[in-house]
Amino acid sequence: MTNSNLTRRGVLKTGAVTGAGLALPTIFTSRASAFTNEPTGSTVTFGFNVPQTGPYAEEGLDELRAQELAVEHLNGMGDGGMLQTFSSKTLDGTGILGKKVQFVTGDTQTKSDAARAAAKSMIEKDGVVMINGGSSSGVAVAVQGLCQEAGIIFMAGLTHSNDTTGKDRKKNGFRHFFNAYMSGAALAPVLEKAYGTDRRAYHLTADYTWGYTQQESIQASTEALGWQTVNNVLTPVGAGDFSSYITPVLQSGADVLILNHYGGDMVNSLTQAVQFGLRDKQVNGKQFEIVVPLYSELMAEGAGDNIKGVYGSMNWNWQLQDPGTKAFVKSFGERYGRPPSNSAHTCYVQTLLYADAVARAGSFNPCAVAEALEGFEFDGMGNGPTTYRAEDHQCFKDVLVMKGAENPTTKFDVLEVVEVTPRAQVEYAPDHPMFGGAEASLGECNDGA
Amino acid sequence: MFGLNAKDTRFLLIVVFLTLATPILLQPFPESSSLAQFNAGYPDLMQKFAIFGIFAIGFNILFGLTGYLSFGHAAFLGVGSYTVVWMYKLLSYNILPGLVLSIIISALFALVIGFISLRRSGIYFSILTLAFAQMSYNLAYSVLTPITNGETGLQVYTNDPQVLMGANSPTSPHLFGLVMRESVQVDMGGWLFTFNIGYYFCAIIAILAFYISLRIFRSPFGMMLRAIKTNQTRMNYTGLNSRPYTLAAFVISGMYAGLAGGLLAAMDPLAGAERMQWTASGEVVLMTILGGAGTLMGPVLGAGFIKYCENIFSKINDGILHSWFAFLPDGIENFLVTLVHPFVGKGWHLTLGILFMLVVIFLPGGLVEGFQRISRLFRSKRVKDGPRRKDPEHHPKSAPHVAE
Numbered sequence A: 001m002t003n004s005n006l007t008r009r010g011v012l013k014t015g016a017v018t019g020a021g022l023a024l025p026t027i028f029t030s031r032a033s034a035f036t037n038e039p040t041g042s043t044v045t046f047g048f049n050v051p052q053t054g055p056y057a058e059e060g061l062d063e064l065r066a067q068e069l070a071v072e073h074l075n076g077m078g079d080g081g082m083l084q085t086f087s088s089k090t091l092d093g094t095g096i097l098g099k100k101v102q103f104v105t106g107d108t109q110t111k112s113d114a115a116r117a118a119a120k121s122m123i124e125k126d127g128v129v130m131i132n133g134g135s136s137s138g139v140a141v142a143v144q145g146l147c148q149e150a151g152i153i154f155m156a157g158l159t160h161s162n163d164t165t166g167k168d169r170k171k172n173g174f175r176h177f178f179n180a181y182m183s184g185a186a187l188a189p190v191l192e193k194a195y196g197t198d199r200r201a202y203h204l205t206a207d208y209t210w211g212y213t214q215q216e217s218i219q220a221s222t223e224a225l226g227w228q229t230v231n232n233v234l235t236p237v238g239a240g241d242f243s244s245y246i247t248p249v250l251q252s253g254a255d256v257l258i259l260n261h262y263g264g265d266m267v268n269s270l271t272q273a274v275q276f277g278l279r280d281k282q283v284n285g286k287q288f289e290i291v292v293p294l295y296s297e298l299m300a301e302g303a304g305d306n307i308k309g310v311y312g313s314m315n316w317n318w319q320l321q322d323p324g325t326k327a328f329v330k331s332f333g334e335r336y337g338r339p340p341s342n343s344a345h346t347c348y349v350q351t352l353l354y355a356d357a358v359a360r361a362g363s364f365n366p367c368a369v370a371e372a373l374e375g376f377e378f379d380g381m382g383n384g385p386t387t388y389r390a391e392d393h394q395c396f397k398d399v400l401v402m403k404g405a406e407n408p409t410t411k412f413d414v415l416e417v418v419e420v421t422p423r424a425q426v427e428y429a430p431d432h433p434m435f436g437g438a439e440a441s442l443g444e445c446n447d448g449a
Numbered sequence B: 001m002f003g004l005n006a007k008d009t010r011f012l013l014i015v016v017f018l019t020l021a022t023p024i025l026l027q028p029f030p031e032s033s034s035l036a037q038f039n040a041g042y043p044d045l046m047q048k049f050a051i052f053g054i055f056a057i058g059f060n061i062l063f064g065l066t067g068y069l070s071f072g073h074a075a076f077l078g079v080g081s082y083t084v085v086w087m088y089k090l091l092s093y094n095i096l097p098g099l100v101l102s103i104i105i106s107a108l109f110a111l112v113i114g115f116i117s118l119r120r121s122g123i124y125f126s127i128l129t130l131a132f133a134q135m136s137y138n139l140a141y142s143v144l145t146p147i148t149n150g151e152t153g154l155q156v157y158t159n160d161p162q163v164l165m166g167a168n169s170p171t172s173p174h175l176f177g178l179v180m181r182e183s184v185q186v187d188m189g190g191w192l193f194t195f196n197i198g199y200y201f202c203a204i205i206a207i208l209a210f211y212i213s214l215r216i217f218r219s220p221f222g223m224m225l226r227a228i229k230t231n232q233t234r235m236n237y238t239g240l241n242s243r244p245y246t247l248a249a250f251v252i253s254g255m256y257a258g259l260a261g262g263l264l265a266a267m268d269p270l271a272g273a274e275r276m277q278w279t280a281s282g283e284v285v286l287m288t289i290l291g292g293a294g295t296l297m298g299p300v301l302g303a304g305f306i307k308y309c310e311n312i313f314s315k316i317n318d319g320i321l322h323s324w325f326a327f328l329p330d331g332i333e334n335f336l337v338t339l340v341h342p343f344v345g346k347g348w349h350l351t352l353g354i355l356f357m358l359v360v361i362f363l364p365g366g367l368v369e370g371f372q373r374i375s376r377l378f379r380s381k382r383v384k385d386g387p388r389r390k391d392p393e394h395h396p397k398s399a400p401h402v403a404e
Helices: A006-027 A055-074 A112-124 A137-150 A178-196 A211-225 A244-251 A264-276 A297-307 A323-336 A342-361 A366-373 B006-020 B034-038 B041-065 B073-090 B095-115 B122-143 B197-219 B220-230 B234-235 B244-267 B278-291 B299-313 B318-324 B330-343 B346-361 B367-384
Strands: A043-048 A098-107 A130-132 A153-156 A173-175 A200-207 A228-237 A256-262 A287-292 A310-313 A386-388 A399-404 A416-421 B183-188 B190-196
Touching: A006 A055, A043 A055, A043 A112, A043 A342, A055 A098, A055 A130, A055 A228, A055 A297, A055 A342, A055 B095, A098 A112, A098 B034, A098 B346, A112 A130, A112 A137, A112 A173, A112 B041, A112 B183, A112 B197, A112 B299, A130 A342, A137 A153, A137 A173, A137 A211, A153 A342, A153 A366, A153 B220, A178 A211, A178 A287, A178 A310, A178 A399, A178 B299, A200 A211, A211 A228, A211 A256, A211 A287, A211 A366, A211 B299, A244 B183, A256 A264, A264 A287, A264 A366, A297 A399, A297 A416, A297 B299, A310 B244, A310 B346, A323 A342, A342 A366, B006 B197, B034 B234, B034 B299, B034 B318, B041 B190, B041 B197, B041 B220, B041 B244, B041 B278, B073 B122, B073 B278, B095 B244, B183 B197, B190 B197, B197 B244, B220 B234, B220 B244, B278 B299, B299 B346, B299 B367, B318 B330
Parallel strands: A043 A098, A043 A130, A130 A153, A153 A173, A200 A228, A200 A256, A256 A287, A287 A310
Antiparallel strands: A310 A399, A399 A416, B183 B190
């Protein structure tokens, strides 16, 4: 069947041709540039990598709106939004360093692979200098690693896991959003005030990295109050039906249920817990309570009435009354007819922060930008005085403790601000054991040269 | 040449040429033109073309030849990726040990899964493989987090052992110093061509994979597999035990998938659990059917087609649409944008779905059949002799060339 006529001459000939073909590309010289995607024309391109399909598509859409708005404000269109209230005044609405800002978008699909593919195409094809956005910690960590290797700046979007600026921290990556540890630290005093120090907590935790860090953080802060942890049950992501997990809660003798869930999972588990009548029960002589450590507007909307009186935490909320928030809510509302979500806020702020850092550094070189962002203190962005800590590139600012509103008037104010936890209370050491300990390091800055 | 007949050799050479010239062929539009949006000649996408081409070629050895529809091939893809990243973590960034091991480990995996699943055929086989793949996915996603790093994905940390790492070793995947990420850009009068080392590495492996698959198609073994597809019961009645053949085909295609997964991690040092999800298994089925199951070139075409849609169409947003139609009056512009909007950007799945439906309905043989029809159209024009050129005497036809 096989007709092998492999001759020595044939092999040599083919080898030579293949070799020549392979060697061909190397005779050209590459185009010289000082760092990855150095903008040479009159424009500079940002990459907005958000989930446009999949479970967090709504969130991604809101991030995209905010980022478009930020680009308009940078280019001097619209009313300028937070540029008016931002404490740094280097940005004047004429683009960045005289270059007009453009942007390209990608779809992360909330999958690490797809997110990296989208990010790579933006870096390799569209020549972006920074990537902003995203709505999952897994994606954030994956894309952050990619940007580090490629030599551009990554501004993480909604990512709440401790790992993003903990054991997975990178020199080229920055996070404005708060994290699981901060949620725990901010919630604990409020929970103490509302529910006392003698409580028995039962955790339902989403079975993946974010869930683990969230659970670890909230368990540590509640145990510091004197609470006991009865049990921690891992639930599969996207389970839909949580009834089999909720039934054993009452038999366990616990009087608080902590739902370390996010997105659709949280909507389902909370709704089912309320339908099972957990919140009407008396256990150990106390009212049974439910806590949701991380809130978002879209989740609150989805959970409807079930969320009333349930405590949780947020990075920012449009109902705050500082000038920065007001300016942002105004321009976002006028443009899109709805208040921005807290992930939209983070993405908007990060676009401005990046632009400002470039302007202050006088260069798009990622190492110069990273240097300008490290230890940067600013105000007027809706969170009060904020610092980008140099050791782990995490933003430190006040954290909001929220509660499901008893009498919401519109679908946008289903959450109310209970307390603005001051920044000092949520701070931690850069080598905290929950954040990779002493081993975690940012590594070296990479500009791709 | 290479143990092939003249026709196959010509076919192979065409494939080699197309593969090596991909960086030029995929950049048909100059950078400054508005059509540059449709250029696909950037390293990541070209690498994906080659890698998913390998994946689909391997899948086709099982599905195209034996007719066994596996819905679990993504498991091998994931196993390959995890193997390579672990080799980075333990040894060094050299991709060779990882790639070799990824083929071996996925072969072992395929042997186990195949041994169990192949006890059944048809839909039961598909369901069994799907179950195994979903099991692997869930294990990787949460249960085996210490090995796979769960949802975040396995990546290399600075404090990993990396025992073979020298002081000057590259800190990203390389083959004895040839760094996969590096590429040479050539600017030729507005056209920008990127020649990427990683792509050429994948391309050479893809050509090898294609050549091996060609040899399998033409071998007695391949003939046996086709006989199984045609009528397995009859094979059994003649006293032939077909299971070793199907198992061999399953393991070979598992090895292809493992290699593809390994290459994914060789181009980009990260392994995520989503690679094992059922959607990834479904994707390779789509690729094969879209391109043409049972043909040699079909799966590669299908893979390229789907990856192109995923990466190019998904990036067209409203801003770009507006700039395309900007020359029209405002009303018409907005109307057209609203019309096109659902099919691009986040709606790229819709475009892909419609195209898939069209192909399945009108071209059951896949894209390859489309090309065949076109070429027949041209060929038949040349032989316009007589009113009944379509063989009025019904001579027996030779079997169509499988490579066509």
